[in-house]
Amino acid sequence: MNEEFMNEAIRLAEECARLGEVPIGAVVVKRFPDGERIVGRGANSRESRKTALGHAELSAIADACKSLGGWRLHNCDLYVTLEPCPMCSGAAVNARIDNVYFGAYDKKNGCGGSVMDMSEQPFTHRPNFVGGIMEEECAELLRKFFRELRKEKKHMDINMIKADTDEQLLTVSRLADEIWHEYFPCILTAGQIDYMVEKFQSFPAMKSQVEKGYSYYIISKNGEYLGYTAVCPEEDGLFLSKLYIKKENRGKGYARQAFEFLKKLCAENGYKFIRLTVNKYNADTIAVYEKLGFELLRSEVTDIGNGYVMDDFVYIYNMKG
Ligand SMILES: [Zn+2]
Numbered sequence: 001m002n003e004e005f006m007n008e009a010i011r012l013a014e015e016c017a018r019l020g021e022v023p024i025g026a027v028v029v030k031r032f033p034d035g036e037r038i039v040g041r042g043a044n045s046r047e048s049r050k051t052a053l054g055h056a057e058l059s060a061i062a063d064a065c066k067s068l069g070g071w072r073l074h075n076c077d078l079y080v081t082l083e084p085c086p087m088c089s090g091a092a093v094n095a096r097i098d099n100v101y102f103g104a105y106d107k108k109n110g111c112g113g114s115v116m117d118m119s120e121q122p123f124t125h126r127p128n129f130v131g132g133i134m135e136e137e138c139a140e141l142l143r144k145f146f147r148e149l150r151k152e153k154k155h156m157d158i159n160m161i162k163a164d165t166d167e168q169l170l171t172v173s174r175l176a177d178e179i180w181h182e183y184f185p186c187i188l189t190a191g192q193i194d195y196m197v198e199k200f201q202s203f204p205a206m207k208s209q210v211e212k213g214y215s216y217y218i219i220s221k222n223g224e225y226l227g228y229t230a231v232c233p234e235e236d237g238l239f240l241s242k243l244y245i246k247k248e249n250r251g252k253g254y255a256r257q258a259f260e261f262l263k264k265l266c267a268e269n270g271y272k273f274i275r276l277t278v279n280k281y282n283a284d285t286i287a288v289y290e291k292l293g294f295e296l297l298r299s300e301v302t303d304i305g306n307g308y309v310m311d312d313f314v315y316i317y318n319m320k321g
Contacts, residue, residue, distance in 0.1 A: 057091060
């Protein structure tokens with residue numbers, strides 16, 4: 001047993017927590033004649049890959065099989081931050097793992113002695129399980145994650161309603177008409193606002209955007225509509241097309257809450273960044289995005305027809321940042 005390897009498992013767990021995964025990390029270590037080396041790494045990826053099989057140990061074992069070129073992991077040990085479940089302790093048996101070193105105990109699902117002891121079952125191969133390695137650090141990882149999740153839930157008092165029906169899209173178009181005419185006069189001419197609302201935010205325009213993959217969400221609280229947002233997947237990221245809050249609801253943290261919702265959406269879908277464009281002269285909104293952690297990528301001028309252009313900055317938020 002070498003704590004250095006558990007430290008690497010902890011690092012992998014912390015990394016996946018930033019993507020919204022329950023923090024569990026694992027490494028497979030092989031004992032070579034000249035010393036021990038990590039041959040496989042894995043972290044919990046159930047949310048981002050949307051699979052019940054996304055456990056850290058399975059990923060680490062698969063990674064080790066790949067790097068060693070075979071399924072028999074001779075002279076290998078598994079280090080994992082949480083006591084393995086039935087599936088993963090079973091995988092340790094199948095991979096011929098010698099020792100399973102785990103950190104925190106899992107009283108509800110653990111098969112290294114908590115619910116059952118895999119090493120006591122009469123299988124052809126019996127890994128040796130050793131629990132409680134750097135237990136406090138490993139347990140604290142999970143406690144911290146769930147503490148923050150509870151805090152986040154408490155602070156999230158808005159509802160994000162996906163606009164799927166025609167009626168909901170009509171609601172969004174009414175919100176857009178109201179917000180755009182109130183918000184943009186200091187930046188755009190009245191003619192351009194009318195043109196853009198018609199071109200981008202009328203019901204038929206939004207309907208065709210939805211057909212192309214856009215999703216609209218109404219931001220609501222206690223049945224009252226506060227604003228709306230629209231997103232569309234692009235490459236391995238998310239394009240944040242719109243995020244507008246009605247005047248009387250600004251400065252109350254609702255944009256941040258909507259942004260937390262979008263970050264969660266990214267984590268669940270494995271998107272690596274959120275990209276947006278914002279009018280260069282829209283200083284208030286730029287300040288909001290910069291405060292949320294967006295970074296300036298470049299400027300961009302887009303011809304939108306009828307003699308109008310959009311003079312924008314492109315901002316990006318990196319999920320791993
Ligand atoms: Zn498992």
